[in-house]
Amino acid sequence: xxxSEFRRRGKEMVDYVANYMEGIEGRQVxxxxxxxxxxxxxxxxxxxxxxxxxxxxxxxxxxxxxGVTHWHSPYFFAYFPTASxxxxxxxxxxCGAIGCIGFSWAASPACTELETVMMDWLGKMLELxxxxxxxxxxxxxxxxxxxxxxxxLVALLAARTKVIHRLQAASPELTQAAxxxxxxxxxxxxxxxxxxxxxxIGGVKLKAIPSDGNFAMRASALQEALERDRAAGLxxxxxxxxxxxxxGNKEDMWLHVDAAYAGSAFICPExxxxxxxxxxxxxxxxxxxxxxxxxxxxxxxWVKKRSDLTGAFRLDPTYLKHSHQDSGKKPAFNIFLTDGxxxxxxxxxxIPLGRRFRSLKMWFVFRMYGVKGLQAYIRxxxxxxxxxxxxxxxxxxxxxxxxxxxxxxxxxxxGSNKVNEALLQRINSARKIHLVPCHLRDKFVLRFAICSxxxxxxxxxxxxxxxxxxxxxxxxxxxx
Amino acid sequence: xxxSEFRRRGKEMVDYVANYMEGIEGRQVxxxxxxxxxxxxxxxxxxxxxxxxxxxxxxxxxxxxxGVTHWHSPYFFAYFPTASxxxxxxxxxxCGAIGCIGFSWAASPACTELETVMMDWLGKMLELxxxxxxxxxxxxxxxxxxxxxxxxLVALLAARTKVIHRLQAASPELTQAAxxxxxxxxxxxxxxxxxxxxxxIGGVKLKAIPSDGNFAMRASALQEALERDRAAGLxxxxxxxxxxxxxGNKEDMWLHVDAAYAGSAFICPExxxxxxxxxxxxxxxxxxxxxxxxxxxxxxxWVKKRSDLTGAFRLDPTYLKHSHQDSGKKPAFNIFLTDGxxxxxxxxxxIPLGRRFRSLKMWFVFRMYGVKGLQAYIRxxxxxxxxxxxxxxxxxxxxxxxxxxxxxxxxxxxGSNKVNEALLQRINSARKIHLVPCHLRDKFVLRFAICSxxxxxxxxxxxxxxxxxxxxxxxxxxxx
Numbered sequence: 001x002x003x004s005e006f007r008r009r010g011k012e013m014v015d016y017v018a019n020y021m022e023g024i025e026g027r028q029v030x031x032x033x034x035x036x037x038x039x040x041x042x043x044x045x046x047x048x049x050x051x052x053x054x055x056x057x058x059x060x061x062x063x064x065x066x067g068v069t070h071w072h073s074p075y076f077f078a079y080f081p082t083a084s085x086x087x088x089x090x091x092x093x094x095c096g097a098i099g100c101i102g103f104s105w106a107a108s109p110a111c112t113e114l115e116t117v118m119m120d121w122l123g124k125m126l127e128l129x130x131x132x133x134x135x136x137x138x139x140x141x142x143x144x145x146x147x148x149x150x151x152x153l154v155a156l157l158a159a160r161t162k163v164i165h166r167l168q169a170a171s172p173e174l175t176q177a178a179x180x181x182x183x184x185x186x187x188x189x190x191x192x193x194x195x196x197x198x199x200x201i202g203g204v205k206l207k208a209i210p211s212d213g214n215f216a217m218r219a220s221a222l223q224e225a226l227e228r229d230r231a232a233g234l235x236x237x238x239x240x241x242x243x244x245x246x247x248g249n250k251e252d253m254w255l256h257v258d259a260a261y262a263g264s265a266f267i268c269p270e271x272x273x274x275x276x277x278x279x280x281x282x283x284x285x286x287x288x289x290x291x292x293x294x295x296x297x298x299x300x301x302w303v304k305k306r307s308d309l310t311g312a313f314r315l316d317p318t319y320l321k322h323s324h325q326d327s328g329k330k331p332a333f334n335i336f337l338t339d340g341x342x343x344x345x346x347x348x349x350x351i352p353l354g355r356r357f358r359s360l361k362m363w364f365v366f367r368m369y370g371v372k373g374l375q376a377y378i379r380x381x382x383x384x385x386x387x388x389x390x391x392x393x394x395x396x397x398x399x400x401x402x403x404x405x406x407x408x409x410x411x412x413x414x415g416s417n418k419v420n421e422a423l424l425q426r427i428n429s430a431r432k433i434h435l436v437p438c439h440l441r442d443k444f445v446l447r448f449a450i451c452s453x454x455x456x457x458x459x460x461x462x463x464x465x466x467x468x469x470x471x472x473x474x475x476x477x478x479x480x
Numbered sequence: 481x482x483x484s485e486f487r488r489r490g491k492e493m494v495d496y497v498a499n500y501m502e503g504i505e506g507r508q509v510x511x512x513x514x515x516x517x518x519x520x521x522x523x524x525x526x527x528x529x530x531x532x533x534x535x536x537x538x539x540x541x542x543x544x545x546x547g548v549t550h551w552h553s554p555y556f557f558a559y560f561p562t563a564s565x566x567x568x569x570x571x572x573x574x575c576g577a578i579g580c581i582g583f584s585w586a587a588s589p590a591c592t593e594l595e596t597v598m599m600d601w602l603g604k605m606l607e608l609x610x611x612x613x614x615x616x617x618x619x620x621x622x623x624x625x626x627x628x629x630x631x632x633l634v635a636l637l638a639a640r641t642k643v644i645h646r647l648q649a650a651s652p653e654l655t656q657a658a659x660x661x662x663x664x665x666x667x668x669x670x671x672x673x674x675x676x677x678x679x680x681i682g683g684v685k686l687k688a689i690p691s692d693g694n695f696a697m698r699a700s701a702l703q704e705a706l707e708r709d710r711a712a713g714l715x716x717x718x719x720x721x722x723x724x725x726x727x728g729n730k731e732d733m734w735l736h737v738d739a740a741y742a743g744s745a746f747i748c749p750e751x752x753x754x755x756x757x758x759x760x761x762x763x764x765x766x767x768x769x770x771x772x773x774x775x776x777x778x779x780x781x782w783v784k785k786r787s788d789l790t791g792a793f794r795l796d797p798t799y800l801k802h803s804h805q806d807s808g809k810k811p812a813f814n815i816f817l818t819d820g821x822x823x824x825x826x827x828x829x830x831i832p833l834g835r836r837f838r839s840l841k842m843w844f845v846f847r848m849y850g851v852k853g854l855q856a857y858i859r860x861x862x863x864x865x866x867x868x869x870x871x872x873x874x875x876x877x878x879x880x881x882x883x884x885x886x887x888x889x890x891x892x893x894x895g896s897n898k899v900n901e902a903l904l905q906r907i908n909s910a911r912k913i914h915l916v917p918c919h920l921r922d923k924f925v926l927r928f929a930i931c932s933x934x935x936x937x938x939x940x941x942x943x944x945x946x947x948x949x950x951x952x953x954x955x956x957x958x959x960x
Contacts, residue, residue, distance in 0.1 A: 001565075001566040001567055001848060003498050003501055003502050003566075004498075005566070006494070006497075006498055006501075006566040006569070006570075007494060007495060007498045009566070009570060010491075010494030010497070010498070010566075010569070010570065010573075011490075011491045011494050013570050013573045013574065014486070014487060014490030014491050014494060014573070015487060016574070016577075017486075017490070017573055017574065017576075017577040018483050018484075018486055018487045018490070020577050020578075021483055021486075021577065022483050031589055031590075033589050035585060035589070035593075036593070037589065037593065038589070038590060038593035038594060038597060039593065039596075039597055039615070042597060044600070044615065045600075045601055045604045045605075046601045046602075046604070046605060046846040046847070046850070046851050047846070047847060047850050047851070048850055048851050048852050049850045049852060050847070050848055050849055050850040050853055051847040051848065051850070053570075053848065055847070056843075056844060056847055056848065060574065063590075064578075064590045064594065064840075065590075066590075067588070067589040067590030067593060068578055068580065068588055068589075068590050068591075069580055069586065069587055069588040069589070071578075071579055071580050071581065071588070072579055079581070079587070082579060082580075082581050082834075083579075084576075084577075084579045085481075086481040086483075086485070086486040086489070086490075087481055088576075089486070089490070089573070089576045089577065090486075090489055090490065090493050090533075092572065092573075092576050093490075093493045093494070093497055093569070093572075093573060094493065094496070094497065094540065096497075096564075096568070096569045096572050096775055097496075097497040097500050097501065097564075097569065098500075098544075098548055098551075099551055099552055099562060099563075099564045099775060099776065100548065100549055100551050100562075101551065101559070101562050101776060105515060106549065107549060107559070108547070108548055108549040108551070109511055109513050109515070109517065109518070109547040109548075109549070110511075110518060110543075110544045110545075110546075110547030110548050111548075113515075113516070113517065113518035113519065113547060114518060114544065116519075117518060117519055117522060120524070120525075121525055121526045122526075124525045124526070125525075125526060135519070135524065146626060146832050146834075147832035147833060147834050148833075149831060149832045149833050149834075150831060150832055153831065157681060175661065176661075176683065177657050177658075177660055177661030177683075178657075178661075180657055180660070180683060181655065181656075181657030181658075193833075194833060197793060200792075200793075201637060201681065201682075201831070202681075202683070203656065203657075203660055203682070203683040289834075295576055295579060296579065296581060296834060296836060297832075297834065297836065312680075313677060313680070351629060351630060351633065351681070351831060352626055352627035352629045352630055352777075353627060353628075353629050353673075353674060354562075354626075354627050354629075354769075354776060354777065356776060356777065360544075363536075364536060366526040366527070367526070367527060367530070367531040367535070367536055368481060368530055368531060368533065368536065369530055370526070370527050370528055370529045370530040370531070371526050371527070371528045372528050372529060373530055
């Protein structure tokens with residue numbers, strides 16, 4: 001495909017995308033296909049000779065779309081929102097064209113520098129403490145990770161390196177393995193599985209701390225666990241929490257705050273209090289790719305001391321420190337070490353080496369919405385979830401299962417888990433709306449998450465009418 | 481921005497991208513900016529009210545482009561190639577619009593299923609042993625990772641889990657830490673730093689094995705290291721290698737073959753022999769996002785036993801196995817566990833939870849180029865590197881430093897490291913072409929990598945004339 005064909009096909013694709021977005025409400029939100037549906041529809045190996053673009057664009061509707069779960073349908077209320085906006089899509093087109101791999105400053109200075117500034121912009125929108133920003137040449141800074149899972153893992157590894165260095169400095173005879181055997185990380189018993197996975201990868205114990213009535217980690221329970229574990233000769237070193245706990249008891253522990261979904265709301269002054277205490281954290285992370293209109297992937301992470309991250313990943317700090325003065329012995333494969341004197345080289349802040357020019361998406365979105373536009377977007381979603389909550393509360397057959405703060409409503413039929421499972425099954429089989437469940441303690445609960453950029457009150461009302469009808473069916477069937 | 485404005489702006493962006501690509505040869509390949517150039521050019525916080533699209537598109541040329549290293553310029557010969565093609569860009573537009581997060585089959589069946597089939601297509605192009613494919617419902621399979629670093633880490637973690645389980649099954653009293661303390665992984669002393677980083681993250685020792693005259697791991701040296709380490713009570717468990725070594729000595733070791741750059745060439749029968757012996761590997765990885773025209777990120781990884789990967793990452797295998805029969809006790813946060821009975825749930829194959837619909841890029845590229853078109857692309861690059869090699873060989877002042885097999889030429893002035901460093905500095909200061917160096921043993925070497933999709937013989941010839949001129953300057957300056 002040459003450039004003039006790309007001009008033509010690119011514009012056709014823009015129209016395809018626009019048509020898809022305009023018509024998404026008319027598509028069935030969850031697909032009908034059975035596992036294995038796709039393989040028989042396409043050849044079993046790649047063609048030797050090129051297919052035409054017409055062949056491919058026709059196959060999208062024939063082969064791909066029948067198997068798509070439409071995350072941006074206004075009838076999609078499952079999981080969490082995932083961001084989708086036109087400015088982000090435009091930025092992604094530019095990102096693909098520039099196609100730089102920004103592992104170092106020299107690999108594309110604009111890629112590193114715009115990211116640094118955008119993370120400051122975003123940090124200021126959240127009123128993060130200045131210690132997390134780069135602009136005043138302090139010790140902190142922000143970086144775009146691919147996912148909250150990676151941010152949690154990076155934080156845990158940085159904490160692990162730090163505690164090992166500290167203990168070995170005091171007792172040089174201690175081996176890394178001897179220390180690791182005693183390390184303990186903590187998270188809430190309601191935490192996302194990514195924390196458990198980070199512990200697994202990092203080779204350290206992870207303990208779940210009981211949560212309170214609002215499903216947040218109980219500070220007193222954490223304190224008890226710390227005391228019990230220290231008394232048993234273990235070494236607590238890391239806490240991952242969605243909210244701030246026990247800042248007075250840090251004692252050389254790394255505190256990571258993960259607000260993957262909720263973080264976007266903190267740009268609104270009325271929700272900022274949920275982040276109070278972040279000044280005690282060593283690292284903070286949330287996902288603009290969830291609720292801030294920056295298409296996946298864009299997980300924003302800040303640390304107070306960026307040397308904690310680079311210390312965990314930089315393989316030969318001594319060499320690198322001198323790479324511009326010293327022409328002596330160098331590692332064999334040093335093609336990535338051609339950094340200028342600029343202090344930020346994001347390869348040392350993350351798991352992969354390569355990275356795309358993701359800050360372009362933030363730049364386009366922040367500028368084309370403006371802070372006020374983004375705040376209005378968050379507020380609209382929160383308002384819609386309260387609208388759904390009040391509909392649920394008006395129906396005595398139903399109950400709300402957790403306080404509604406942002407865009408998520410956890411609700412259920414008063415009654416057994418079985419009847420709620422039956423209700424969910426009817427909802428997802430009907431395929432008019434899409435929900436997924438969760439368990440809160442022993443209760444099977446339906447989650448109604450405000451997700452789509454285009455969801456309006458009318459969709460919420462229709463969804464509720466539909467749920468009520470199916471609930472009546474389920475309750476009738478139960479009686480029979 | 482509403483849909484009708486997106487139609488208009490999207491088409492403008494298509495033209496911007498097309499113009500950028502058409503005019504890239506005229507842009508200076510490496511930027512003039514100094515570290516910190518960007519921050520003063522933009523406001524220090526996000527605007528409250530929206531900016532217009534015109535403002536943003538104008539700022540691209542004013543603020544971004546002056547700081548871009550143009551990886552797709554035909555005068556870019558640095559690092560390794562990174563893929564850029566129009567079909568991949570079109571697919572990325574569609575990927576952004578669908579915007580699904582394909583962690584499970586149910587999260588978007590087409591996303592999981594197309595990936596499975598595309599990894600089979602690609603595996604067949606490489607003539608991978610059938611054990612690595614999914615199509616015959618065997619135990620193997622392929623997955624798209626974000627980078628070779630992640631593939632290496634995933635392989636190492638799977639190997640670590642496997643050896644720990646095996647040893648604990650034999651000796652239940654062994655703790656994980658007691659085993660990890662003795663684990664040793666091996667790679668070539670010429671290996672990419674990602675292997676060292678995987679060892680660091682995984683908390684295991686990594687030993688570098690001396691390489692031979694072609695900079696490949698010496699099998700005899702590996703064998704000696706294994707024997708020495710076993711005699712010392714250590715537990716060798718993992719080898720990462722760019723080529724196949726010592727298959728006869730596997731003895732419960734995991735063999736990971738990383739052909740990040742070279743792998744794309746194996747679709748040509750004349751280069752396939754470089755992959756001989758892959759049948760002994762447990763995992764194999766290469767990056768279509770380097771040299772196979774599938775834009776970053778797309779790192780292709782296959783394993784012989786996919787249960788080895790899912791065993792390392794799946795957090796509660798017992799629960800998940802029964803998730804469709806059992807309505808009993810479930811973990812609190814189970815919204816991601818809504819898988820159908822389909823056997824592939826890629827969240828258990830990788831570090832992050834979320835993932836984009838990256839197989840669309842493979843599908844578009846494989847179909848629009850056809851296997852023959854992709855082979856022709858690889859062959860053209862290899863031919864250009866041999867053309868450059870022969871130019872170097874015609875000049876008695878220069879030498880070739882490693883056998884030229886694919887698209888990379890390592891060369892230098894006969895003489896000191898200092899004179900070669902001076903040459904490289906002149907080249908990159910002139911900014912007409914862009915190269916980076918490496919060290920081969922103690923020698924400072926210039927790397928000339930054929931990178932751009934649009935590079936032609938004329939660009940290579942011009943680059944060589946330019947290098948010769950600067951070399952003459954350097955040699956003259958040295959004499960003075």
